[in-house]
Amino acid sequence: MDLYSGLPYWIAKNPLYNYFNPLVSDFNIDVIIIGAGITGALVAHELCSAGIKCAIVDKRSITTGSSTASTALLQYEIDTPLCDMVEMIDEDLAVLAYQSCLQSITDIENVFKGIGFDPDFERVPSVFFASDKKGVKLIEKEYEIRKRYKLPVTFLNKKALTDKYGFQASCALENNESAQIDAYKAATHLIDFHIHRSGLKVFTNTEVTKFREKSVGYELQTINGYKINSMYVIIAAGFEAGKFLPKPVMKLTSTYALVSEPVDEKYIWHKKSLIWETREPYIYIRTDNKNRIIIGGEDEDFKDPVKRDSLLRKKVSILEKKFNKLFPEIPFKTDMAWCGTFSSTYDGLPYIGTWPGADRMVYALGYGGNGITFSMIAAQLIKNKLNGIKDERADVFGFGRKRK
Ligand SMILES: Cc1cc2nc3c(=O)[nH]c(=O)nc-3n(C[C@H](O)[C@H](O)[C@H](O)COP(=O)(O)OP(=O)(O)OC[C@H]3O[C@@H](n4cnc5c(N)ncnc54)[C@H](O)[C@@H]3O)c2cc1C
Known part of the structure; x- marks a missing residue:
């Protein structure tokens, strides 16, 4: 997909994160994250920080998808006003969505304070x-x-x-x-931090073309014919995630x-x-x-x-x-x-979680104007799921939420 054109400011403002590492053999890992944008970076951060072994694969180079085109406003206010959202989904879920976005801004701030790097967060x-x-x-x-x-x-x-x-x-x-950030700077530095600090493996210029569910986990196939075997797959593929979804959402x-x-x-x-x-x-x-x-x-x-x-x-x-x-x-x-x-999406909320019947493919789809705050929530929800911790936010952002 042609994600953007013209000259996104951030790619001109920042030095290019010069990293080229295509996958050139079969690979096994506990958790594979598809996508090296701001979502993949935050998911990798949460998992690495929790000691969960993960790797990232991206068909482009690092953070050159939608995250580099993002204007990166961080707001707790969702595209669907709360007064309208309560007409679409249960009121307590709608309020929890707003409260979660509010908390997410502080959580993003703390992620970068924690690694001692400022991605122009203001x-x-x-x-x-x-x-x-x-x-x-x-x-x-x-x-x-x-x-x-x-x-x-x-x-x-x-x-x-x-x-x-x-x-x-x-x-x-x-x-x-509210806050604002440079999403390109944020994602590239977070990934770089974990490459060096946590031994995070990142494979760029490697498209995942097929996937097959196994008795436990998944086998992915890359465009060059290599296989990635993992217990869990995290779909952080942004607006190109459609090919991994049973039906469009x-x-x-x-x-x-x-x-x-x-x-x-x-x-x-x-x-x-x-x-x-x-x-x-x-x-x-x-x-x-x-x-x-x-x-x-x-x-x-x-x-x-x-x-x-x-x-x-x-x-x-x-x-x-x-x-x-x-x-x-x-x-x-x-x-x-x-x-x-x-x-x-119809209600302004993202889709985070698993599709019914496929418990080891976890989607982190931060669709909507608050994509980046949703990415932070997705990263935490995924870490909690893999650690077996119940998180009430799963009901708000999951595929099972009910329209009124
Ligand atoms: C102009 C614009 C303005 C925006 N403004 C805001 C804003 O102000 N605030 C806000 O919160 N959000 C905003 N957004 C939305 C926000 O940018 C996105 O929600 C966010 O960047 C998505 O990040 P991501 O990591 O999920 O996706 P991406 O950054 O697109 O990363 C996904 C990665 O997955 C990779 N990938 C896809 N398919 C495959 C495959 N099959 N195999 C391997 N790799 C694959 C891609 O190459 C890509 O690098 C804006 C978006 C745009 C375009």
Whole structure:
């Protein structure tokens, strides 16, 4: 699959993690992780830290799939507002999903503190503003339910929003628990840490083409005809996981992003807050540590990469105009732009866990706008499963969750 095109900022900003190690013989391991993106990296971290023997295999080089195209906002707020999610799944599960995402941001922070490396993780506020009248109603309803469940949230009326953040909208929800990260830097360093510290084996440029369930575990076959035998297989293959699924659980779509030239510090709004809106598809905005402004959104309902790429210029122009409407005084010039495949599920939640009847293939599919926070939850759930520890979050994110 053509996961992205254009120039994702992070691959230009960071030195390439220069690692080439295709599998050239048959290989046996307790747990094999398919995918060396942010999900595979976090899963490997949790398993290595728990002393579970694992290895990673990836058809590309390390972290050159969707994780390098990610704008990497870390929010506890899921694409489906809590007030809508409770109409789709049981209320206690929906609340647990929100609470889990909140905790996940701190857990990501702690993973990197634990290995003594900073992947440009920054705590920033998040502002979710009403795009229109319908959005005002949503903001009011969402405020009530989040407050009821003691999730961190403040209501800002028009004046409070403009005074604090310098742009106009009827109202907004604010919280101070969000963050931003460089997902390429994060994943490559985490994998590198465990290659050197834990003896983690990583096979790149090695596509898994077939798999066969055995009496205990799996036999995978690679594109070059080698076999990987393992007790467990973890599917951290991102938007390309479809071939490992008995049936599709996600909708593949297209999304667009751009990064500006650095702007003077004086133009950056209050505490570099993340900004997003109620309209769908929503525009979202963040900054980085060089005072560049990153904008994403303008999602389209199709996945065809040719059609997706042909719209890039038009989408960049729309995103620029929308930003300019919010912040007309900020001199904004696009430096790089890219587009990519994206994925969503009917309720905004990821799929983490096993398919009924196949207990040794575990999926870590962080689909949706919170893909990275979902990856952290997936890594913990998988570690707990392999250690035989019951985790209440399995009911929220598993394939068995029930639609109302
Ligand atoms: C433009 C854009 C903006 C985004 N913004 C955000 C955001 O702000 N916040 C957020 O949380 N999320 C965001 N996301 C989503 C987030 O990037 C993804 O959820 C996350 O990167 C997925 O990580 P992953 O490791 O699961 O997938 P990937 O990074 O794609 O890694 C999967 C790996 O599996 C490998 N693979 C696949 N199939 C096989 C096979 N058969 N054999 C061997 N290897 C295989 C691939 O080569 C790939 O390297 C965004 C995504 C995009 C595209």
